[in-house]
Amino acid sequence: MSLLNVNNLTVSIEDDENLKEILHGVNIEIKKGEIHVLMGPNGAGKSTLGYALMGNPRYVANSGEIIFDGKNIVDESADKRAKAGMFLSFQNPLEVPGLPLGSFIRNAVESVSGKRVKMMQFKKDLAKDMEVLNMDSEYANRALNVGFSGGEKKKAEILQLLMLSPKLAILDETDSGLDVDAVRTVSAGIKEYQKKKDGALLIITHSTRILESLKVDYTHIMVEGKIIKTGDASLVEEINKHGFEKYIQESR
Amino acid sequence: MRDITLNKIPVLTWRWLKMNEGAVSIPSETGSANIKVLNENANNELSKENIEKLKALSTGMGANMTELCDSESEEIIINTLAGESSKNHINICRDKEGLAKVRVYIYAQEGSEVNVWMDYSSNEENVGALAVQTFVYAEKNAKVKLYQVGLQADNDISLNDIGANVDKDASFELTQLLLGGEKIFAGARASLVGKRSEFISELGYYGKSEDQIDLNYVADHIGKSSNCKMIASGVLNDNSKKLLRGTIDFKRGAKDATGEESEDVLLLGEHIHNQSIPVILCAEEDVVGTHGASIGNLDKEMLFYLTSRGMDKESVTKMVARARIDAVSKKLENEALEEKINLYFGGSEDE
Amino acid sequence: MKEKTYVEDINRSMYDFRNEDKDSFKIAAGLTPELVSQISKEKNDPAWMQNFRLQALQIYNQMEVPPWGPSIDGLDIDNIVTYVRPNTHMKTKWSEVPEDIKDTFEKLGIPQAERKSLAGVGAQYDSELVYHNVRDEVSQMGVVYTDLESAMHSEYADMIQKHFMKLVKPNDHKFAALHGAVWSGGSFVYVPKGVHLDIPLQSYFRLNAKGAGQFEHTLIIVDEGADLHFIEGCSAPKYNVANLHAGCVELFVGKNARLRYSTIENWSKNMYNLNTKRAVVEEGGRIEWVSGSFGSHVSYLYPMSILKGKGSRMEFTGITFAGAGQNLDTGAKVVHSAPDTSSFINTKSISKGGGTSTFRSAVVVSEKAKHSKAAVSCESLMLDDISRSDTVPAMDIRCADADIGHEARIGRISDDAVFYLMNRGISEEDAKAMIVSGFADNVSKELPLEYAVEMNNLIQLEMKGSIG
Numbered sequence A: 001m002s003l004l005n006v007n008n009l010t011v012s013i014e015d016d017e018n019l020k021e022i023l024h025g026v027n028i029e030i031k032k033g034e035i036h037v038l039m040g041p042n043g044a045g046k047s048t049l050g051y052a053l054m055g056n057p058r059y060v061a062n063s064g065e066i067i068f069d070g071k072n073i074v075d076e077s078a079d080k081r082a083k084a085g086m087f088l089s090f091q092n093p094l095e096v097p098g099l100p101l102g103s104f105i106r107n108a109v110e111s112v113s114g115k116r117v118k119m120m121q122f123k124k125d126l127a128k129d130m131e132v133l134n135m136d137s138e139y140a141n142r143a144l145n146v147g148f149s150g151g152e153k154k155k156a157e158i159l160q161l162l163m164l165s166p167k168l169a170i171l172d173e174t175d176s177g178l179d180v181d182a183v184r185t186v187s188a189g190i191k192e193y194q195k196k197k198d199g200a201l202l203i204i205t206h207s208t209r210i211l212e213s214l215k216v217d218y219t220h221i222m223v224e225g226k227i228i229k230t231g232d233a234s235l236v237e238e239i240n241k242h243g244f245e246k247y248i249q250e251s252r
Numbered sequence B: 001m002r003d004i005t006l007n008k009i010p011v012l013t014w015r016w017l018k019m020n021e022g023a024v025s026i027p028s029e030t031g032s033a034n035i036k037v038l039n040e041n042a043n044n045e046l047s048k049e050n051i052e053k054l055k056a057l058s059t060g061m062g063a064n065m066t067e068l069c070d071s072e073s074e075e076i077i078i079n080t081l082a083g084e085s086s087k088n089h090i091n092i093c094r095d096k097e098g099l100a101k102v103r104v105y106i107y108a109q110e111g112s113e114v115n116v117w118m119d120y121s122s123n124e125e126n127v128g129a130l131a132v133q134t135f136v137y138a139e140k141n142a143k144v145k146l147y148q149v150g151l152q153a154d155n156d157i158s159l160n161d162i163g164a165n166v167d168k169d170a171s172f173e174l175t176q177l178l179l180g181g182e183k184i185f186a187g188a189r190a191s192l193v194g195k196r197s198e199f200i201s202e203l204g205y206y207g208k209s210e211d212q213i214d215l216n217y218v219a220d221h222i223g224k225s226s227n228c229k230m231i232a233s234g235v236l237n238d239n240s241k242k243l244l245r246g247t248i249d250f251k252r253g254a255k256d257a258t259g260e261e262s263e264d265v266l267l268l269g270e271h272i273h274n275q276s277i278p279v280i281l282c283a284e285e286d287v288v289g290t291h292g293a294s295i296g297n298l299d300k301e302m303l304f305y306l307t308s309r310g311m312d313k314e315s316v317t318k319m320v321a322r323a324r325i326d327a328v329s330k331k332l333e334n335e336a337l338e339e340k341i342n343l344y345f346g347g348s349e350d351e
Numbered sequence C: 001m002k003e004k005t006y007v008e009d010i011n012r013s014m015y016d017f018r019n020e021d022k023d024s025f026k027i028a029a030g031l032t033p034e035l036v037s038q039i040s041k042e043k044n045d046p047a048w049m050q051n052f053r054l055q056a057l058q059i060y061n062q063m064e065v066p067p068w069g070p071s072i073d074g075l076d077i078d079n080i081v082t083y084v085r086p087n088t089h090m091k092t093k094w095s096e097v098p099e100d101i102k103d104t105f106e107k108l109g110i111p112q113a114e115r116k117s118l119a120g121v122g123a124q125y126d127s128e129l130v131y132h133n134v135r136d137e138v139s140q141m142g143v144v145y146t147d148l149e150s151a152m153h154s155e156y157a158d159m160i161q162k163h164f165m166k167l168v169k170p171n172d173h174k175f176a177a178l179h180g181a182v183w184s185g186g187s188f189v190y191v192p193k194g195v196h197l198d199i200p201l202q203s204y205f206r207l208n209a210k211g212a213g214q215f216e217h218t219l220i221i222v223d224e225g226a227d228l229h230f231i232e233g234c235s236a237p238k239y240n241v242a243n244l245h246a247g248c249v250e251l252f253v254g255k256n257a258r259l260r261y262s263t264i265e266n267w268s269k270n271m272y273n274l275n276t277k278r279a280v281v282e283e284g285g286r287i288e289w290v291s292g293s294f295g296s297h298v299s300y301l302y303p304m305s306i307l308k309g310k311g312s313r314m315e316f317t318g319i320t321f322a323g324a325g326q327n328l329d330t331g332a333k334v335v336h337s338a339p340d341t342s343s344f345i346n347t348k349s350i351s352k353g354g355g356t357s358t359f360r361s362a363v364v365v366s367e368k369a370k371h372s373k374a375a376v377s378c379e380s381l382m383l384d385d386i387s388r389s390d391t392v393p394a395m396d397i398r399c400a401d402a403d404i405g406h407e408a409r410i411g412r413i414s415d416d417a418v419f420y421l422m423n424r425g426i427s428e429e430d431a432k433a434m435i436v437s438g439f440a441d442n443v444s445k446e447l448p449l450e451y452a453v454e455m456n457n458l459i460q461l462e463m464k465g466s467i468g
Helices: A046-054 A078-084 A101-113 A119-132 A137-141 A150-164 A180-197 A234-242 A245-251 B048-055 B063-070 B300-307 B313-332 B335-344 C033-042 C047-062 C099-107 C110-117 C136-140 C157-163 C174-182 C415-423 C428-439 C449-463
Strands: A002-015 A018-031 A035-039 A059-068 A086-089 A168-172 A200-204 A218-223 A226-231 B002-006 B022-026 B033-040 B074-080 B085-094 B098-108 B113-122 B128-138 B143-150 B157-166 B171-178 B183-192 B198-207 B212-221 B227-236 B241-250 B257-267 B273-282 B287-296 C120-125 C128-134 C144-147 C186-191 C201-206 C217-222 C227-235 C243-245 C248-253 C258-266 C271-274 C276-281 C286-293 C298-301 C304-307 C313-322 C327-336 C342-351 C356-365 C372-382 C388-397 C402-411
Touching: A002 A046, A002 A200, A018 A046, A018 A059, A018 A200, A018 A226, A035 A046, A035 A234, A046 A059, A046 A078, A046 A086, A046 A168, A046 A200, A078 A086, A078 A101, A078 B300, A086 A150, A101 A119, A101 A137, A101 A150, A101 B313, A119 A137, A119 A150, A119 A180, A150 A180, A168 A180, A180 A200, A218 A234, A218 A245, A226 A234, A226 A245, A234 A245, B002 B063, B022 B157, B022 B183, B022 B212, B033 B074, B033 B098, B048 B098, B048 B128, B048 B157, B063 B098, B063 B128, B063 B157, B074 B085, B074 B113, B085 B098, B085 B128, B098 B113, B098 B143, B113 B128, B113 B335, B128 B143, B128 B171, B143 B157, B143 B335, B157 B171, B157 B198, B171 B183, B171 B313, B183 B198, B183 B227, B198 B212, B198 B241, B198 B313, B212 B227, B212 B257, B227 B241, B227 B313, B241 B257, B241 B287, B257 B273, B257 B313, B273 B287, B273 C372, B273 C402, B287 C388, B300 B313, B313 B335, C033 C047, C033 C174, C047 C174, C128 C136, C136 C144, C157 C217, C174 C276, C186 C201, C186 C227, C217 C227, C217 C258, C248 C258, C248 C286, C258 C276, C258 C449, C276 C286, C276 C313, C286 C298, C286 C327, C304 C313, C313 C327, C313 C356, C313 C449, C327 C342, C327 C372, C342 C356, C342 C388, C342 C428, C356 C372, C356 C402, C372 C388, C372 C428, C388 C402, C415 C428, C428 C449
Parallel strands: A035 A200, A035 A218, A086 A168, A168 A200, B074 B098, B085 B113, B098 B128, B113 B143, B128 B157, B143 B171, B157 B183, B171 B198, B183 B212, B198 B227, B212 B241, B227 B257, B241 B273, B257 B287, C120 C201, C186 C217, C201 C227, C217 C248, C227 C258, C243 C271, C248 C276, C258 C286, C271 C298, C276 C304, C286 C313, C298 C327, C304 C327, C313 C342, C327 C356, C342 C372, C356 C388, C372 C402
Antiparallel strands: A002 A018, A002 A059, A218 A226, B002 B022, B033 B085, B273 C388, B287 C402, C120 C128, C144 C186
């Protein structure tokens, strides 16, 4: 059974009271445990798809369905989608002064699981996952993303991914702007997530570094709000060699 | 009860806005307060001359407040000798009904470092008012850090005033959390007299039920290269009201001075009332003054980010509101006070 | 010899010519019920207007001068000739306008502008409109553009009675009351439902008489779905006696209508400019103010917008340039009283040569204004250390579901920017002039080209000149 089924989804963005359509009928299917990669030139609508799947209210689904775990969630709010098992790693995570990373994650975990989490157990779990990500335990007490470097913010996102262990994780440019070591650490975190939960992934990326240690099942190319080609892992290599132009020509 | 007008803004604007000054009814009879003072490396002796010098300082709440505190005030003196470093704690608990008055003189001699933590509470068995006026004098190279936490009972009146003088290369840092009380009037005025003098003020407040919060903060830039930074961050819930007047006044001759004001207000209650008037007065060319304010609901992108982790809008909003207070609370550098604040908000969820 | 930049007083000579004060009729100085009645009679007021004036006079006598803002001590209202009527009646053909007055407007470029790019022009000389003309095709669209006095006796009489000083009431402030009592001249514009005027209408106000007051009233009604751009220009020669301008502008913007109101004010430096402008905007409507304040000795000018209808919107773009002897207190006011309303205030001010400029604003968001948005941005430039620049913005928010942003900045021309431009071979003086022009860019790009050029010339003139 498929985990995620996106059927003919069109999405518009609300901008100064006007609606502008960005996605013009996107179809995508992801099964449990699969790794999908979404590539495409700048402005193709990749991040828009991520936001639309997670339910950012600024991105309005005009038509189409998002069937997640057997249920159409297209009208659900972001928190409901999270509870259903979806996760989005943000390209630019926001900062919240005064809100410690650790207590934020604890609240989120309790909310998603619907169960109280014992402090001791939580601290142990958190420490373990932070270790995977090479994060100093001090970070748990620091305000969410405040004063974090680019790499630290991305690690904090993956830490949330590990602690929440969703069924599907959408990673929006999680590797952009990171140095080689940070990409390796983040990749290790992603592998850990897969191992732990047989989690599915939709990875939006420009580069292949983050994919190196992962077994990619499908690759999609998005251009101007449409998926114009879907292939297997080898497509990533081809894109690296030829760029997107070839596929754009083909699709015309 | 009698009426008193306070917190007059340095320049007036339209009267229909009713923002030029604040008015409050205070008890006519004098009340009392229990005061605990703990000094480490400071004495409580100050020459008459220095006392007069302090009393002459302009304060945020203005001359009416000074006149009010001129009589029947409990007086606390904290004098730190040149080059010394002192730590001081003042704990004030309003006791009997009526108006309790306290005046604090903080004198930081040349090159000294002075830390003063003050917190206000009240006898919960009655209702009353507490007026505290604090004068600060930072001599050359002195560093004064003043932390104030207002945790009076829900129906109390709190008047909390500050006047400061900052000499050459000296700094005055003020961290305030004004939480308790139904009518909270506060003001601070720093005269940045010396070259490279500095005033940093960070304020947090949390308005609830019918609270009225009325504020007046002023930085007078007189010295060259003087610098001020006034940050206010607050939450308005229920039917609470808040008025913040913030003024940076660059006097002619304050060359190379910089001033920054910023305000962030999270509006949560259905019937809140938020008023802000961030004034910059400028009679000098070579300065940079800025102001930024952001007032409203929780930002939509922020709300999406946080709810995408599984918490609903309501719990996310509560969490962010509390985080605003905690962000200031962390800067108190005092765990006991942090814990008091935690208790004030209904205790810890942890453990 | 190294050129040093200094900032020259505004070159006003092109506005400073004046005609001999040979008017046929003048009323004695001072303000009495008799005098106000005499104005009424002279103007052949309908009965309701006669009463209105007398009531306004009473209010005027009861009200005090505002305790805030620049001093107006130099203005002795008892010695101001409040009503001066030039020796001509309104003309619709330019050739019929008397030579000296025609000459004045020729110098100011009014008829040229009309020929080029305006749909209609009105020119007021002292207290009366001397010239009014609307292009045929515009009047055929049903657009009315005429002087207010004759409109009061036309088919629009009821419309005027219904709207006149309903938005700015005489008890608003002392000078609104004064205006109510002695107003004279001005324009009435009506744009019918759905009519879009692609080219602007313009009024030009010229105060020539010494020690006089100008109290013109502008009443504009833009009906549902209609669209209008109205331009107002003002100037006066310089006398050593105080002049007073207490005009009043009332704008009614209908449902889904749009009105842009542009002003370049360049009164001479003996002028007390106590002008009141206000707009009310219905559902989905839009008011856009573009305002340049260059002249006057003292100005109190804060156009106000009342966003009454759901989804209505206001934009205010302004620049104020205060030079020697000037105290210009300008800004904007907006009241959000309906859901989904938005307002954007963007102003620049420049102070030099001992001038004072104050930006003053009020943003009010009422409890009803859910999902509203307001943004204020004001920037001030100090060109020397004998001038003054103050910023006094107020916000009054009674709705939690609103989004309010404010930013203000005061500073001087950045040395780095000057250095950067000089590195590209530009002289210091030119570099500074370029930076100041760029600073005023927010307004100039909102003005019709001719006006933008004129404004830029004013700024360039200001920045030119060298010493030692």
